Amino acid sequence: MTADDPTATRGPVHIVGTGLLGTSIALALTARQVPVTLSDTSPSMLALARDLGAGEIDAPAAPALVVVAVPPDVTSGEVARALRTFPDAVVTDVASVKSVLLAELRELGEADPQVDLSRYVGSHPMAGREKSGAAAASADLFIGRPWVIAAHEHSTDTAVLTVRALAADAGASVVSMDAVEHDDAVALISHVPQLMASLMAAQLTEAPERALALAGQGVRDVTRIAASDPRLWSAILTGNARAVSGLLRGIRDELDSLVAAVERAAADGPLAPGAVAGISRLITAGNHGVSRVPGKHGGARRRYAEVTVLVPDEPGELGRLFSEVGEIGVNIEDFQMEHSPKQKVGMAIVSVTQDSAQPLEQALEQRGWRVVAP
Numbered sequence: 327m328t329a330d331d332p333t334a335t336r337g338p339v340h341i342v343g344t345g346l347l348g349t350s351i352a353l354a355l356t357a358r359q360v361p362v363t364l365s366d367t368s369p370s371m372l373a374l375a376r377d378l379g380a381g382e383i384d385a386p387a388a389p390a391l392v393v394v395a396v397p398p399d400v401t402s403g404e405v406a407r408a409l410r411t412f413p414d415a416v417v418t419d420v421a422s423v424k425s426v427l428l429a430e431l432r433e434l435g436e437a438d439p440q441v442d443l444s445r446y447v448g449s450h451p452m453a454g455r456e457k458s459g460a461a462a463a464s465a466d467l468f469i470g471r472p473w474v475i476a477a478h479e480h481s482t483d484t485a486v487l488t489v490r491a492l493a494a495d496a497g498a499s500v501v502s503m504d505a506v507e508h509d510d511a512v513a514l515i516s517h518v519p520q521l522m523a524s525l526m527a528a529q530l531t532e533a534p535e536r537a538l539a540l541a542g543q544g545v546r547d548v549t550r551i552a553a554s555d556p557r558l559w560s561a562i563l564t565g566n567a568r569a570v571s572g573l574l575r576g577i578r579d580e581l582d583s584l585v586a587a588v589e590r591a592a593a594d595g596p597l598a599p600g601a602v603a604g605i606s607r608l609i610t611a612g613n614h615g616v617s618r619v620p621g622k623h624g625g626a627r628r629r630y631a632e633v634t635v636l637v638p639d640e641p642g643e644l645g646r647l648f649s650e651v652g653e654i655g656v657n658i659e660d661f662q663m664e665h666s667p668k669q670k671v672g673m674a675i676v677s678v679t680q681d682s683a684q685p686l687e688q689a690l691e692q693r694g695w696r697v698v699a700p
């Protein structure tokens with residue numbers, strides 16, 4: 327699906343929660359001229375989303391679709407409120423957990439017939455970032471990413487088709503799963519990885535500066551998502567506790583075997599019986615696992631390519647780089663700056679479309695910039 331394809335989503339769409347996810351969905355829809363209204367308990371987050379062009383701050387008259395994009399622990403309450411307030415609307419949410427919400431909604435539905443679950447279909451775009459809030463939002467956050475549609479036995483076909491259309495219009499690829507299959511899957515590929523990143527990054531809190539100064543790409547790759555919002559992730563992890571706890575127990579057993587192998591080497595030297603085999607087994611299993619992750623080693627293409635350029639740490643140099651990328655005719659989609667301590671250069675990581683990466687590298691090198699191999 328490209329921006330030129332016809333739009334299936336019928337507006338108006340009302341977005342509840344204008345943080346990273348809500349604002350990104352709103353931007354993707356307004357880019358397709360779908361009318362969008364916005365609400366959030368935080369007036370400043372709401373105003374920011376409006377100022378970014380995500381939609382109007384209005385009480386919607388009769389939305390065709392309501393998208394609830396609030397933290398998981400308040401999601402079922404907001405879905406129920408939307409079902410009551412807008413009796414003709416389809417309602418979806420984008421929370422990272424699904425079974426617990428469905429159970430909460432079933433209880434709310436039993437107590438109140440206005441909470442008509444046939445108009446509700448849960449969903450979960452598998453796209454996001456370690457930053458929260460509207461400021462981090464992007465209309466193309468969902469392009470090429472899976473978006474899980476978790477219909478339940480009472481969801482109407484219209485409700486399912488409406489939510490599928492939303493995901494497709496945002497550029498995502500639709501995946502159908504029930505809530506339990508979804509929760510088991512995301513425990514493995516999202517929730518426990520978050521904990522692993524946090525466990526490792528937490529070890530760095532007391533690290534000597536001299537050790538941190540040696541940090542390379544390995545530790546950066548492993549800890550990127552450790553910058554995520556603790557409130558959001560506490561609600562995600564407690565909301566998927568069943569699946570997460572099972573995986574954590576398995577990892578604890580693996581870790582016990584690993585510690586035993588490493589302790590043998592620590593006590594009796596690197597060639598101690600069982601030490602090399604214990605470690606090698608884990609690294610080999612990791613090789614097999616990582617080769618199965620789509621997007622690595624020949625899987626689906628990433629959204630953007632990164633071009634890394636060394637920039638002298640002097641006033642005006644970054645501006646010069648930006649201007650020259652513009653003169654070359656390439657649009658910067660995203661940007662990151664990394665500094666090596668005590669060095670007079672920084673590394674500018676410029677994200678560009680896959681097609682423009684190689685021509686940009688060549689053109690920058692011709693202009694005297696030092697481009698670093700990926």
Ligand SMILES: NC(=O)c1ccc[n+]([C@@H]2O[C@H](COP(=O)([O-])OP(=O)(O)OC[C@H]3O[C@@H](n4cnc5c(N)ncnc54)[C@H](O)[C@@H]3O)[C@@H](O)[C@H]2O)c1
Pocket residue numbers: 342343344345346347348365366367368371395396397398400401404420421422423450451452453454455456457458459460558562
């Ligand atoms: N961050 C990610 O990478 C990611 C990816 C996919 C799905 N999700 C899910 O999307 C949802 C939103 O996450 P986010 O990253 O956008 O969080 P966020 O913190 O960026 O935004 C949440 C917004 O909801 C608002 N809010 C809180 N309670 C509210 C209420 N009762 N009514 C109206 N607004 C309320 C907050 O003010 C905030 O603006 C979560 O359920 C999360 O599990 C997150």
Ligand SMILES: O=C(O)C(=O)C[C@]1(C(=O)O)C=C[C@@H](O)C=C1
Pocket residue numbers: 421422451452453454455456515516517551
């Ligand atoms: O890519 C990231 O930074 C994310 O954290 C995105 C991510 C994920 O784990 O893939 C995080 C939580 C969501 O529920 C969905 C997507």
